[in-house]
Amino acid sequence: MSYMTDERRMIQEAAREFTLKEVLPVANRLDPVEGEIPMALREKLAEMGYFGILIPEEYGGLGLGCFEYCLITEELARGWMSVASLIARGNSLIGMEKMSDEQRRAYVPKIARGEILGAFAMSEPGAGSDIANISCRARRDGDSYVITGSKYWCTFADGADFLIVIARTGEGKRRHEGLSAFMIPKKRGELPDGVQGNPIPKIGYFGWKTWELAFDGCRVPADWMIGEEGKGFYLATHGLEKARAHTAARAIGLARGALEDSIAYAGGRVQFGEPISQFQAIRFKIATMATEIEAARQLMYHVCTEIDSGRRCDLEASMVKLFASEMAERVTSEGIQIHGGAGYTKLHAVERYWRDARLTKIFEGTSEIQQRVISDRILGR
Numbered sequence: 001m002s003y004m005t006d007e008r009r010m011i012q013e014a015a016r017e018f019t020l021k022e023v024l025p026v027a028n029r030l031d032p033v034e035g036e037i038p039m040a041l042r043e044k045l046a047e048m049g050y051f052g053i054l055i056p057e058e059y060g061g062l063g064l065g066c067f068e069y070c071l072i073t074e075e076l077a078r079g080w081m082s083v084a085s086l087i088a089r090g091n092s093l094i095g096m097e098k099m100s101d102e103q104r105r106a107y108v109p110k111i112a113r114g115e116i117l118g119a120f121a122m123s124e125p126g127a128g129s130d131i132a133n134i135s136c137r138a139r140r141d142g143d144s145y146v147i148t149g150s151k152y153w154c155t156f157a158d159g160a161d162f163l164i165v166i167a168r169t170g171e172g173k174r175r176h177e178g179l180s181a182f183m184i185p186k187k188r189g190e191l192p193d194g195v196q197g198n199p200i201p202k203i204g205y206f207g208w209k210t211w212e213l214a215f216d217g218c219r220v221p222a223d224w225m226i227g228e229e230g231k232g233f234y235l236a237t238h239g240l241e242k243a244r245a246h247t248a249a250r251a252i253g254l255a256r257g258a259l260e261d262s263i264a265y266a267g268g269r270v271q272f273g274e275p276i277s278q279f280q281a282i283r284f285k286i287a288t289m290a291t292e293i294e295a296a297r298q299l300m301y302h303v304c305t306e307i308d309s310g311r312r313c314d315l316e317a318s319m320v321k322l323f324a325s326e327m328a329e330r331v332t333s334e335g336i337q338i339h340g341g342a343g344y345t346k347l348h349a350v351e352r353y354w355r356d357a358r359l360t361k362i363f364e365g366t367s368e369i370q371q372r373v374i375s376d377r378i379l380g381r
Contacts, residue, residue, distance in 0.1 A: 077253025
């Protein structure tokens with residue numbers, strides 16, 4: 001089956017050209033010093049329409065599918081995974097379809113244009129893979145809710161223009177019941193009133209900060225709840241298939257960066273009188289790397305096609321997320337090996353791809369969570 005059309009090839013080529021010209025030089029300059037994604041680059045992403053790939057045309061988006069979203073994501077991640085992740089702050093807005101008409105009209109066109117972007121606060125020190133264990137509470141007080149508790153792993157909490165927070169508003173018969181979603185507008189560069197935070201020291205995923213947040217009486221108007229009270233779990237888990245395909249695309253982009261850089265390095269590095277690309281050990285590494293990348297890509301194309309066709313593919317989405325992220329760590333590690341000692345320096349981008357690839361096995365559901373989803377579907381609970 002041929003997944004690629006002329007239009008998709010044009011979209012891919014435009015994203016590839018944009019990445020090599022605009023993203024990669026910025027990443028190579030700023031990632032080694034843990035610098036932040038510049039506003040100028042964010043504005044260029046907005047001009048390309050990349051914050052609104054999945055947003056319907058009626059709201060100013062491109063109205064494209066998950067396939068195109070992942071095509072573009074792979075290209076951006078080949079430059080800098082953080083940039084490939086930044087576009088999700090527009091495209092993957094939690095609960096857009098559950099917003100009130102007023103909220104949609106006020107926010108979604110601006111999001112599509114990249115004028116405002118959001119951050120997602122769901123994980124907590126005691127609730128990562130186990131979303132149902134969320135303890136941050138939102139208490140009704142007149143025409144507002146007052147949020148108190150802690151959140152962890154909130155990337156872009158400072159740079160975003162609003163937070164979407166999942167908090168407990170009540171208890172249900174099952175643990176995941178009683179969670180609600182809130183949208184909290186705020187000033188860019190600041191945290192909302194009643195919220196304090198500290199950046200978490202990471203080993204990678206540079207370009208933006210990831211925060212630990214403390215909500216202490218943060219007041220939110222009741223009409224800024226998204227969807228129904230107590231149904232926040234379903235909002236948080238809706239769209240997991242797209243999110244896992246997006247993570248697979250990021251992993252594939254990282255692996256491809258390592259492969260392309262390794263091919264170039266092996267062609268120029270001379271040992272024992274000839275380029276190391278002539279040594280069978282190196283040639284076989286590159287052959288295996290390229291094969292694993294293509295296998296992950298073809299599975300991703302299938303998953304994206306199923307998503308865009310409206311067919312259920314939670315099993316396959318978990319498979320591609322698992323396979324692509326595990327593959328990316330292997331391939332980027334081999335890329336470092338091909339670079340030798342040079343690969344263990346910040347003078348080459350391959351170490352960045354390796355550090356970021358390691359994260360793809362953890363976020364959007366760890367590899368172990370994906371194995372559980374897959375095995376439960378195959379074997380039953």
